[in-house]
Amino acid sequence: MEKLWNCPPAVEEAKASQKGLHWALEILIFLAVFAVCTFGEILLSLPVQMGLLLRDPDYQDALENGDILRIDEAVNRVVNSDTNMIISLFVTAAMIGIVFLFCRLIQKRTLSSLGFVRRGFAKEYAKGVCLGFAMFSAAAGICVLTGSLSFSYAPKGFSPAVFLLFTAGYMVQGMAEEVLCRGYFLVSVGRRYPMSAAVLFNSCAFAALHLLNPGISPLAVANLILFGIFASICFIRTENIWLVGAVHSVWNLVQGNVYGGNVSGMKTSCSIFSAAAADGREIFHGGEFGLEGGIAVTVVLLAAILLLLFWKHNNQRESAMEEV
Numbered sequence: 001m002e003k004l005w006n007c008p009p010a011v012e013e014a015k016a017s018q019k020g021l022h023w024a025l026e027i028l029i030f031l032a033v034f035a036v037c038t039f040g041e042i043l044l045s046l047p048v049q050m051g052l053l054l055r056d057p058d059y060q061d062a063l064e065n066g067d068i069l070r071i072d073e074a075v076n077r078v079v080n081s082d083t084n085m086i087i088s089l090f091v092t093a094a095m096i097g098i099v100f101l102f103c104r105l106i107q108k109r110t111l112s113s114l115g116f117v118r119r120g121f122a123k124e125y126a127k128g129v130c131l132g133f134a135m136f137s138a139a140a141g142i143c144v145l146t147g148s149l150s151f152s153y154a155p156k157g158f159s160p161a162v163f164l165l166f167t168a169g170y171m172v173q174g175m176a177e178e179v180l181c182r183g184y185f186l187v188s189v190g191r192r193y194p195m196s197a198a199v200l201f202n203s204c205a206f207a208a209l210h211l212l213n214p215g216i217s218p219l220a221v222a223n224l225i226l227f228g229i230f231a232s233i234c235f236i237r238t239e240n241i242w243l244v245g246a247v248h249s250v251w252n253l254v255q256g257n258v259y260g261g262n263v264s265g266m267k268t269s270c271s272i273f274s275a276a277a278a279d280g281r282e283i284f285h286g287g288e289f290g291l292e293g294g295i296a297v298t299v300v301l302l303a304a305i306l307l308l309l310f311w312k313h314n315n316q317r318e319s320a321m322e323e324v
Contacts, residue, residue, distance in 0.1 A: 008236045010113045010183070011190040011198075017108040020192025023201065030185050030205060033102055037180065040094035048087050052078045082162060082270050089169025092176035099184045107188070114183035115241025124238060128246025135247070135300050136254045140261075142296035148281030154260060154274035162270040166257045174249025175241070181206045181228065182235045182244060195236060203228025214265035215288030223292050226301040233308045255290060262290035 007015070020026070053059050056078060062070035078084055103109040143149035181202045190198035207224035210216065234244040256263040260271035265288060277285045286293030 007190060007195060008239050010115050010235075010239070011187050011195070013113040014107065014109050014187050015191045017110075017113070018191070020188065020190075023189065023193060023197075026185075026189050027201070027205075030188075033099065033184070034180065034209070036102075037095040037098050040098055041088075041091045044091040044094055045084075045087050049078065049084060052081070052083060080267070082166075082268055085266065085268055086162075086165050086169050089166070089173040092173045095176040096172075096179050099179050103184055109187075113187060114179060115187075115235060115239075116183075117240045117242075121240065121242045124240055124242040125246045128243040129250050131243070132247035132250030133254055135304060136251050136259070136291070139291050139294075139296040139300045140259050142299060143281075143285050143291065143294070146281065146284050146296070148278050148284035148294075148296075150276045150278075151259060151273040152276070154271055157269045157274070158272055159270055163257055163272075166268070166270060167253055170249045170253040174247075174252055175245035177206070177209075178231065178235075178241055178245045178248050181209075182231055183241050186232055186235060199229055199232040199236075202232060206231075210264055213289065215262065215286075215290070215293060216265065217287070217289060217293050219283075219295065219298070220264075220286065220289045220293035223294075223297050223301060226298065226305065227292075230301055230305050230308065233305060237308055237311065255292070259291075261285075262288060264292055265289050 021029070053075065056074050058070060059074035059078075061067075062074055100111070100114065103114060140149065140151075144151070185205060186198050186202040189201050193201075203225045206228035207221050210224055211221070231244045231248065234247065235241060238244070252263050255261050256266070256268045257270055258272050260273045260275040275285075277287070282294065284294045284296050285291060286297070291297050
């Protein structure tokens with residue numbers, strides 16, 4: 001098996017710009033960066049959410065009559081609406097911008113050290129789209145074969161325009177989380193510590209970002225860590241962020257807007273298919289959290305990680321490290 005744990009070009013470039021810090025300090029800085037990203041996203045989304053509420057006649061009526069229960073119901077309706085979910089996807093662009101500014105101004109890093117290489121980026125992204133669709137479809141197929149899920153066409157809840165907005169939104173959101181966890185944190189830790197440690201640290205951090213999601217479970221956390229490991233190895237082996245960013249985006253899109261499942265506990269009404277979960281089969285389909293909380297995803301991720309570990313490819317570091 002080809003050596004995996006050699007530093008990829010992004011880490012080597014980041015090392016040359018600035019030395020790595022102690023792991024505890026790296027974690028504290030990561031938490032601070034994530035907090036700033038979250039605050040930035042809130043600043044962008046809050047005015048739009050308030051606008052949605054103020055346009056809701058039930059909310060206005062409840063507010064005028066001081067009906068706390070109806071106010072709460074109206075807020076929950078807006079928060080859980082497809083419109084608000086799409087907004088929350090697009091505002092993760094703030095995360096990309098903040099992480100880049102931090103890496104550029106504080107860590108003195110370039111876009112290429114975040115994995116944004118120029119050569120072959122479209123081809124890599126296209127590969128990631130196909131891989132993300134195939135991986136999640138395999139997990140859905142396992143659920144069908146075990147009788148834990150069944151799917152039916154759901155034209156009433158599907159809108160092509162809304163689907164396209166979700167597609168664009170997930171392209172932003174999936175890449176944002178990869179920029180934060182792989183492009184920034186994995187590379188930052190790898191400046192001082194072995195790549196195996198960097199993979200473990202950023203995978204656990206990625207899982208921790210989802211701990212407050214609805215329906216979270218021990219198996220869901222384990223699967224999120226596995227996804228982080230898979231994404232980290234993708235980043236290391238391909239030496240760019242395009243492929244894994246596309247995998248992440250399509251994984252989420254297909255999960256919610258094609259197969260009709262919950263995306264890390266979040267539900268949308270705009271889906272091509274409707275998923276019916278069998279009672280007592282939560283171990284496979286993940287229950288309220290969605291397939292990411294079930295063993296079907298565990299099997300797919302473990303298989304994908306093993307394939308990546310044994311995948312042989314021609315290393316072309318010099319051409320891959322051309323900056324954007």
